Amino acid sequence: MREVAVVAFGQSVHVRDSAETSEVEMLMPVLHDVLAQTGLAARDIDFTCSGSCDYLAGRAFSFTMALDGVGAWPPVSESHVEMDGAWALYEAWVKILTGEADTALVYAYGKSSPGDLREVLTRQLDPYYVAPLWPDSVALAALQAQALIDAGLTDERALAGIAARSRTAAESNPHAQLRGAVPAGEPLVAPLRTGDCPPIGDGAAAVVLAAGDTARRLTARPAWIRGLDHRIEAHSLGVRDLTDSPSTRLAAERAGAFELPVDTAELHAPFTSQEVVLRRALGLDAADGTVRINPSGGALAANPVMATGLIRIGEAAARIHRGASDRALAHATSGPCLQQNLVAVLEGE
Amino acid sequence: MSEVLTAPLVVEFPFTRSLGPVLSAFLTGLRERTVLGVRASDGRVVVPPTEYDPVTAEEMRELVEVGSSGTVTTWAWNPSPRRGQPLATPFAWVLVRLDGADTALLHALDAAGPDAVRTGMRVRVRWAAERTGAITDIACFEPDDGPAGDGRPAGHRGEFADPVTTLTAPARLDYTYAPGRAQSRYLQALAGHRTVGERCPSCHKVYVPPRGACPTCGVATGTQVEVGPRGTVTTFCIVNIKAKNLDIEVPYVYAHIALDGADLALHARIGGIPYDQVRMGLRVEPVWTEGGRFPDHYRPTGEPDADYDSYKELI
Numbered sequence: 097m098r099e100v101a102v103v104a105f106g107q108s109v110h111v112r113d114s115a116e117t118s119e120v121e122m123l124m125p126v127l128h129d130v131l132a133q134t135g136l137a138a139r140d141i142d143f144t145c146s147g148s149c150d151y152l153a154g155r156a157f158s159f160t161m162a163l164d165g166v167g168a169w170p171p172v173s174e175s176h177v178e179m180d181g182a183w184a185l186y187e188a189w190v191k192i193l194t195g196e197a198d199t200a201l202v203y204a205y206g207k208s209s210p211g212d213l214r215e216v217l218t219r220q221l222d223p224y225y226v227a228p229l230w231p232d233s234v235a236l237a238a239l240q241a242q243a244l245i246d247a248g249l250t251d252e253r254a255l256a257g258i259a260a261r262s263r264t265a266a267e268s269n270p271h272a273q274l275r276g277a278v279p280a281g282e283p284l285v286a287p288l289r290t291g292d293c294p295p296i297g298d299g300a301a302a303v304v305l306a307a308g309d310t311a312r313r314l315t316a317r318p319a320w321i322r323g324l325d326h327r328i329e330a331h332s333l334g335v336r337d338l339t340d341s342p343s344t345r346l347a348a349e350r351a352g353a354f355e356l357p358v359d360t361a362e363l364h365a366p367f368t369s370q371e372v373v374l375r376r377a378l379g380l381d382a383a384d385g386t387v388r389i390n391p392s393g394g395a396l397a398a399n400p401v402m403a404t405g406l407i408r409i410g411e412a413a414a415r416i417h418r419g420a421s422d423r424a425l426a427h428a429t430s431g432p433c434l435q436q437n438l439v440a441v442l443e444g445e
Numbered sequence: 446m447s448e449v450l451t452a453p454l455v456v457e458f459p460f461t462r463s464l465g466p467v468l469s470a471f472l473t474g475l476r477e478r479t480v481l482g483v484r485a486s487d488g489r490v491v492v493p494p495t496e497y498d499p500v501t502a503e504e505m506r507e508l509v510e511v512g513s514s515g516t517v518t519t520w521a522w523n524p525s526p527r528r529g530q531p532l533a534t535p536f537a538w539v540l541v542r543l544d545g546a547d548t549a550l551l552h553a554l555d556a557a558g559p560d561a562v563r564t565g566m567r568v569r570v571r572w573a574a575e576r577t578g579a580i581t582d583i584a585c586f587e588p589d590d591g592p593a594g595d596g597r598p599a600g601h602r603g604e605f606a607d608p609v610t611t612l613t614a615p616a617r618l619d620y621t622y623a624p625g626r627a628q629s630r631y632l633q634a635l636a637g638h639r640t641v642g643e644r645c646p647s648c649h650k651v652y653v654p655p656r657g658a659c660p661t662c663g664v665a666t667g668t669q670v671e672v673g674p675r676g677t678v679t680t681f682c683i684v685n686i687k688a689k690n691l692d693i694e695v696p697y698v699y700a701h702i703a704l705d706g707a708d709l710a711l712h713a714r715i716g717g718i719p720y721d722q723v724r725m726g727l728r729v730e731p732v733w734t735e736g737g738r739f740p741d742h743y744r745p746t747g748e749p750d751a752d753y754d755s756y757k758e759l760i
Contacts, residue, residue: 115451116623116625118626118628120657121626124657154620155622167664168663211621212619219616219618223612224580227614228614229530229531230528231538232527238521240519241521246519285538286522286559287521330499335499335500
């Protein structure tokens with residue numbers, strides 16, 4: 097199998113409201129940043145793939161406008177997923193594995209500020225039985241949190257601890273939206289308090305992938321993708337065990353995550369309670385565990401929807417690039433209550 | 446510094462969906478105060494029923510009737526109900542395993558407060574007064590003091606008079622649209638009857654309307670360039686079908702117009718000339734209406750037609 101690495105990662109500063117910029121105006125500096133890191137121009141990139149969602153800002157075909165920021169001339173080989181950019185990265189990785197491309201530009205962006213994110217996310221739910229009830233994203237996560245508490249797997253104090261650890265870690269992340277001491281706050285949908293929930297905001301991220309010697313030429317220490325897999329569970333919440341994430345566990349197994357210990361894990365857990373589920377599924381709670389979880393602050397520090405998962409892969413890769421990690425796990429999620437999960441294993445040489 | 450514009454934007458989704466045999470039976474059943482599930486090959490009863498087994502993907506068609514009371518498997522207290530949700534007063538979201546079912550159904554529980562709710566509590570359906578064959582025919586659940594049912598679902602043919610076969614669930618999302626820097630500058634200039642494009646620093650093309658990036662070079666277009674007001678029809682079509690909510694007599698001409706100084710044609714309606722006399726190369730100018738933020742249409746200037754070579758790159 098071809099060796100493929102993340103050779104560059106960039107992201108915007110994530111903010112509550114980016115009304116002064118259009119999507120392409122927000123995204124373009126990030127694209128220029130990752131290309132500059134590698135010295136590549138857009139025409140040198142073999143494949144471009146992006147992830148975004150028209151429902152967020154209410155703009156049909158917004159990704160075609162965003163492509164203006166790439167400079168798609170002469171015509172480029174391009175694709176888009178209406179999913180988090182982590183799945184765009186998956187498509188680009190497969191494209192490189194086939195030998196059709198040696199380099200790929202992957203980007204994702206999301207502007208949650210124009211709409212009401214909690215309402216917008218109800219439109220991804222089963223349109224017959226669930227969406228007519230308008231259960232918002234916090235409510236569904238709260239049902240999962242209560243199930244965890246009932247099962248004795250966590251409590252409100254432990255959840256507050258996850259929130260505090262994440263926002264403290266984010267103090268050294270210049271891109272984070274929420275950092276430092278953040279109060280636990282009032283129950284938003286109990287048992288989840290405002291502090292258990294991610295900030296709502298706008299942002300963008302991009303990575304460059306490259307194969308083999310091209311990757312070695314483009315950066316001093318490529319973050320090699322040793323495994324990458326994604327799995328999905330049933331859409332109906334009532335048929336799932338919300339305290340567990342078999343899809344995460346299986347994706348991790350298929351990605352080779354359990355073959356050797358990792359030193360870093362970037363987990364896409366927008367709600368504190370979801371980190372509890374993921375740590376259990378990924379075996380990160382072992383007694384001898386020295387795994388650094390979400391050194392970036394994770395989704396609790398910045399949650400530009402559709403880019404948050406790609407940022408987990410980018411943050412893990414960036415730690416490898418700068419020598420702070422030798423083997424890292426990155427995770428991305430999609431859908432309510434961790435319905436779909438992607439796991440990547442990255443290594444330095 | 447120009448002010449960033451915003452405007453309200455409403456997006457509505459008036460989809461009508463076909464139900465198929467299983468969903469039709471379930472939703473028609475709710476209309477008749479009957480809760481149906483479907484039995485999987487291993488005997489599990491799935492409620493609300495799906496057409497295919499969520500574990501094995503096998504087709505499931507054996508309908509059964511389950512109880513209208515059940516047990517809460519998890520819950521979440523919602524102190525601030527939002528638009529569209531089942532209750533307007535604070536309530537609990539619940540997953541309920543109805544008596545005889547092996548899976549849980551999501552709905553709302555009307556309870557006095559979070560202290561009155563716990564996992565394992567017994568609840569029963571409160572039916573909506575008017576039922577149409579929708580999940581909202583269950584108004585909500587309410588606490589139930591009665592004992593658990595015997596847990597044995599009864600067979601059901603799933604046949605009802607006048608079955609519901611489609612579901613129309615209109616949805617609306619409200620946004621605040623913000624067009625960004627480049628388009629805000631463009632729209633503000635337009636309000637003053639000036640058309641201002643932006644030049645690419647790399648290929649020097651002038652884009653009208655500007656979108657903030659040169660789609661060829663992938664760099665920001667920063668330099669503002671006033672173009673027009675006159676321009677040339679590069680190509681056009683004749684519209685023969687009257688659009689809904691548009692008070693324009695057909696046939697009329699819709700054209701691509703290259704404004705003088707612009708490197709991209711914009712599109713607009715042509716007026717002030719019979720539709721069958723519009724031609725490529727026709728010179729036109731904007732016509733503004735009282736208080737209009739953009740030209741109502743373009744009309745002939747009376748100049749000689751532009752030479753084809755002068756606009757052929759802009760077609």
